[in-house]
Amino acid sequence: MLEVIFANSALMIMLTGALVGCASTLVGTFLVLRGNSLLSDAISHSIIFGIVVVWLLTHATAGPVQIVGAALTGVLTVFLTELLFSTRRVKYDAAIGLVFPVLFSVGVLLLNVYARDVHIDQHTVLLGEIGFVWLDTMAIGGYEVPQAVVFMGLVTAVNLLFVTLFFKELKITTFDPGLAAALGFAPGVMFYALLFLVSATGVAAFDAVGAVLFIAFVIVPPSAAYLLTDRLWLMLVLGALISIAASVLGYYAAITLNVSIGGMMAVMTGVFLALAFLFGPRYGIIARAYRRQAERQENELRTVAVHLFSHEDTRDRAEENVAQALRTHLGWGADTAHRVIANGISDDLFVRDGKLLALTPKGRATARSILEPWRTEAQGQP
DSSP states (O other): OHHHHHHOHHHHHHHHHHHHHHHHHHHHHHHHHHTOTHHHHHHHHHHHHHHHHHHHHHOOSSSHHHHHHHHHHHHHHHHHHHHHHTTTSSOHHHHHHHHHHHHHHHHHHHHHHHOTTSSOOHHHHHHOOGGGGGGSEEEETTEEEEHHHHHHHHHHHHHHHHHHHTHHHHHHHHHOHHHHHHTTOOHHHHHHHHHHHHHHHHHHHHHHHHHHHHHHHHHHHHHHHHTTOSOHHHHHHHHHHHHHHHHHHHHHHHHHHTOOHHHHHHHHHHHHHHHHHHHOTTTSHHHHHHHHHHHHHHHHHHHHHHHHHHTTTSTTHHHHSSHHHHHHHHOOOHHHHHHHHHHHHHTTSEEEETTEEEEOHHHHHHHHHHHHHHHHHHHHOO
């Protein structure tokens, strides 16, 4: 049974994409919440320097040593960025833009000078080829398992364990570093530990998916999840589900259209982000437009209630508490006035009394709740 599963190339490709997505989302969520998403791009490019240096020292092109060694370069990138930013001569984003091109260019230079004949090239590092992950296998328990699945499974498990064990610390250091420091949670240590895992995830993912898809998975699913919920744990879950869905749908879309599998997976993360941006229950464009419309209609009803209440016991009531007066005083068209009156009657704020509009007890209470604070404030002034 397992032999058949591991031999299924389509399943292994989708599983690799899903594992990369879940591992990236687990750590990328905190970068998105911190506003440090650009660091994933910087790390993903600069660690080519670490990959080459580790190869020069150990001649290892894959495995734990390569992952750890190259991941340290990602931490070095952030350290140098922070060091440059601390001079107060450049902004943080500019410091990132200065540091990672230097490390990336040095890595490419070393790659072309010392590792020209080694199976490490900038094309593979940047773009990868997830469609061939099922060909590169290793024997585990008598089964030939794709290396990408093994390494990404381990990285995903480590990231999940880290987030689970230090969830409270990550939450506090992300949203309130000052409070975290006061409580002794060492926000700097947590931040660099997080960045180390981001770097390690990037290195493990490069052979399979390259930097481009890795960056997409680090940033886009957490961003889409952020538009769907305000709960951190749910954001992590939704981000992982979006990554899995993007991997599966991206694969089938790529096969149907005969295009790059990794590229289509990245595109699908963008599709989910667009859907969240449009249909998110709180921050989506449609939901926000609906709330603005509901608020506008509520304000229209409150305005009418105050107007009717102000003239309720006056001699000009017959002239003011009619539909025509609303159009005259409020500048509403006939359609708007008719709609507001119909909504007010439906909400039991006022009723028709011939041509007059009369407040109901609910409408009178609404008007009083609006006017009382103003009257109290006016009476309190000298």
